[in-house]
Amino acid sequence: MTAEPRTGTGHRRPAVGQYAGDRRRAWPYPRTALAMAAAAAAAVPFLVPPYPLYRVTLVLVYVVALLGLDLVTGHGGLISLGHGAFFGVGAYTAAILLAAGAPYPVTLPAAGLVAYGLGHAFGRPAVRLSGLYLAVVTFAVAVAVPPLIRRLAPGGAMGLPARTPGAPSFTGLDDDQWVYLLVLAVTAAAFALTRVVIRSTAGRALAALRADAGAAELLGIRPPATRAHAFAWSALYAGVAGCLFTWTTGFVAPESFTVTLSITLLAGLVIGGLGTVPGAVIGAVVVAFLPAPGLVSGLALIVVLAVAPHGVTGLARRLPSFLGKDRA
Amino acid sequence: MRRLALVALLLVSACRVTSAEVVVGGPPACAGQHADGLTPTTVRVGGVYPLSGPASAYGAVAQGAAAYFAWANARGGVAGRQVEFLVRDDGYQPARAVEEARRLVDSDRVFALFQTLGTPSTAAVRAYADRRGVPQPFVASGASDWGDAAHPWTIGFQPTYAAEARVYARHLLRTRPHATVAVLYQNDDFGRELLTAFEDAVAGTGVQVVARRGYEVMDADVQAQMAGLAASGAGVFLNVGTPKFAAQALAADAAMTTWNPLHLLNGVANTPSLVAGVGPAALRGVLTTGFYKDPVAWEDDPDVRTFAAAVRRHVPDADPASSQVMFGWTSAAAFAAALERMECPSREGLMAAARDLRDVEIGTLLPGITVSTGPGDPYPVEDLRVFRFGDSGWEAV
Numbered sequence: 001m002t003a004e005p006r007t008g009t010g011h012r013r014p015a016v017g018q019y020a021g022d023r024r025r026a027w028p029y030p031r032t033a034l035a036m037a038a039a040a041a042a043a044v045p046f047l048v049p050p051y052p053l054y055r056v057t058l059v060l061v062y063v064v065a066l067l068g069l070d071l072v073t074g075h076g077g078l079i080s081l082g083h084g085a086f087f088g089v090g091a092y093t094a095a096i097l098l099a100a101g102a103p104y105p106v107t108l109p110a111a112g113l114v115a116y117g118l119g120h121a122f123g124r125p126a127v128r129l130s131g132l133y134l135a136v137v138t139f140a141v142a143v144a145v146p147p148l149i150r151r152l153a154p155g156g157a158m159g160l161p162a163r164t165p166g167a168p169s170f171t172g173l174d175d176d177q178w179v180y181l182l183v184l185a186v187t188a189a190a191f192a193l194t195r196v197v198i199r200s201t202a203g204r205a206l207a208a209l210r211a212d213a214g215a216a217e218l219l220g221i222r223p224p225a226t227r228a229h230a231f232a233w234s235a236l237y238a239g240v241a242g243c244l245f246t247w248t249t250g251f252v253a254p255e256s257f258t259v260t261l262s263i264t265l266l267a268g269l270v271i272g273g274l275g276t277v278p279g280a281v282i283g284a285v286v287v288a289f290l291p292a293p294g295l296v297s298g299l300a301l302i303v304v305l306a307v308a309p310h311g312v313t314g315l316a317r318r319l320p321s322f323l324g325k326d327r328a
Numbered sequence: 329m330r331r332l333a334l335v336a337l338l339l340v341s342a343c344r345v346t347s348a349e350v351v352v353g354g355p356p357a358c359a360g361q362h363a364d365g366l367t368p369t370t371v372r373v374g375g376v377y378p379l380s381g382p383a384s385a386y387g388a389v390a391q392g393a394a395a396y397f398a399w400a401n402a403r404g405g406v407a408g409r410q411v412e413f414l415v416r417d418d419g420y421q422p423a424r425a426v427e428e429a430r431r432l433v434d435s436d437r438v439f440a441l442f443q444t445l446g447t448p449s450t451a452a453v454r455a456y457a458d459r460r461g462v463p464q465p466f467v468a469s470g471a472s473d474w475g476d477a478a479h480p481w482t483i484g485f486q487p488t489y490a491a492e493a494r495v496y497a498r499h500l501l502r503t504r505p506h507a508t509v510a511v512l513y514q515n516d517d518f519g520r521e522l523l524t525a526f527e528d529a530v531a532g533t534g535v536q537v538v539a540r541r542g543y544e545v546m547d548a549d550v551q552a553q554m555a556g557l558a559a560s561g562a563g564v565f566l567n568v569g570t571p572k573f574a575a576q577a578l579a580a581d582a583a584m585t586t587w588n589p590l591h592l593l594n595g596v597a598n599t600p601s602l603v604a605g606v607g608p609a610a611l612r613g614v615l616t617t618g619f620y621k622d623p624v625a626w627e628d629d630p631d632v633r634t635f636a637a638a639v640r641r642h643v644p645d646a647d648p649a650s651s652q653v654m655f656g657w658t659s660a661a662a663f664a665a666a667l668e669r670m671e672c673p674s675r676e677g678l679m680a681a682a683r684d685l686r687d688v689e690i691g692t693l694l695p696g697i698t699v700s701t702g703p704g705d706p707y708p709v710e711d712l713r714v715f716r717f718g719d720s721g722w723e724a725v
Contacts, residue, residue, distance in 0.1 A: 049434070054430060054434065156516070157546070158448045161456075250455060251423060252423070253421065253422045253448075255546075
């Protein structure tokens, strides 16, 4: 390890786990691991008491939001400080629709589409500028949304209670188990969609832009359009996650979606590890269980970045080669 | 694949190991009712209070309730049951209140949510209480909403803000029938209800609301609002704020030498920390309302002495001279009265008892004021008296 490589390009490739977005295989049994994780996730609601189950459900909700944020930040190399706002917009869209008597299945696409539209509206002008401008514009969105909700949304500063999905009687499940399984299904779909998007032409174009924007442009990739699409998609994920949040908590209030949430999401993703699916999961655990931003979470962020600059995932990916003989 | 099948089999055979709710067998009239958190010798209740944040002055209410339960436990409990009282902090944020209520009910398995504090938090928790069928009795908020029959699990305690507004209106009509009034109000259900009821009560009389300014709970201060209200030159100033903002308004009023209205301080703002913070000079001549005995003015009253001794003994951190502590104590006494009157030992039984209290006397309420509910009367305390701040404390008018 001499010169620290900036990206994964060039013919001298760094060791596994040394840079974000590295897709080389580090763990030898991905299918088995995936199957076991799926089985464990499906078993959780039957083994865990109601309150911990609620917390686990929230972790899954944040996983969806972080998968979206990862599209922009991990794969696109841009910084968004506005995902808490899109999350809140999705949550409020769902809560307002539910209060108006809409059935649950409708609220999910509606929340996603509203957030997608807003993502396009804000992302399109912002991504024409360099990456930092996106951070500033999205930060402004995150700051503006809670007061807007307070003034305009039903319930105002008091917040808005919403119905939560009830389990159909034939399943014999408790309501919270049913909500967990719904959220799990959406999370699984979000995983699958992320894989498809990242491996698509557009996904590779996004990664190429991050690695070397000039070279990518020479190859015919249009940076603004590609990035704007990625941003809108990630807003859609955040909106869907917001809808799941409403399903889980049954209550939305403006102070749940302040700029703090946006920063926590970004910090969780960085701690978990950028550009990887496990990173989003670990990040979601961090978002759900780390205390509100303060001394503890600040120190945690610093420690992780000092010990593992590519997040917990990067650390874990380095483990096999570290234990084996072919140490880099 | 075989492992998956095994897990699937496990799931179908054992549908959740840990969730069995306690269902009453007992007398036929009570069969099938729910009694999580209640045994013949114990009852576990949970309260959610703003121990931190902008309304943390109300945290003392929890100390008063804790003192009451500790005092009752030392005397053999409430109807033979030792009360275990869990207190959680919501920072006066409704979303956190719901979260904490969920934790209390699902994780700590409390029998009832006694109590939630503040209109926003109570409204937020009410939806959850409805969904889970958990009693939320004697909430510390004076909104009229808690009498709503559509929410059978929630009931208020103190006189409603509308009742309080009518008392101010009556007082003004008697003493200053042609007053002009400026109103500062918190822009949420609490502030708007008091303002609206006041305006309704004085509509068509000589008393006129000539200016009103709202503020948000998240605002830093009310300087701008006070300047606007002072410009109206009204003869009466109605201060409808929570303690932090009411104190700012009192200080601003005292600092403005050009505007000297009669200052009406709403009851929920009347906390000891406010009195200590702004000082007796700024408070002299201010009017407020109350329904329980002020621990300082009623120092020699036997019930207040019991209260002060119990607070000193069981919750040494609390200030026995605090009216917020007294409020907590008094509402806890009402909760104990409902527990004692349960016919079925269940959540349903508790709500039935709370909705059927006939002129229950509580020593720390002002003389002549009782806790009283019944069919068609979901408001436990409905009477108020007017007080004026003299040289050092509140005096009956």
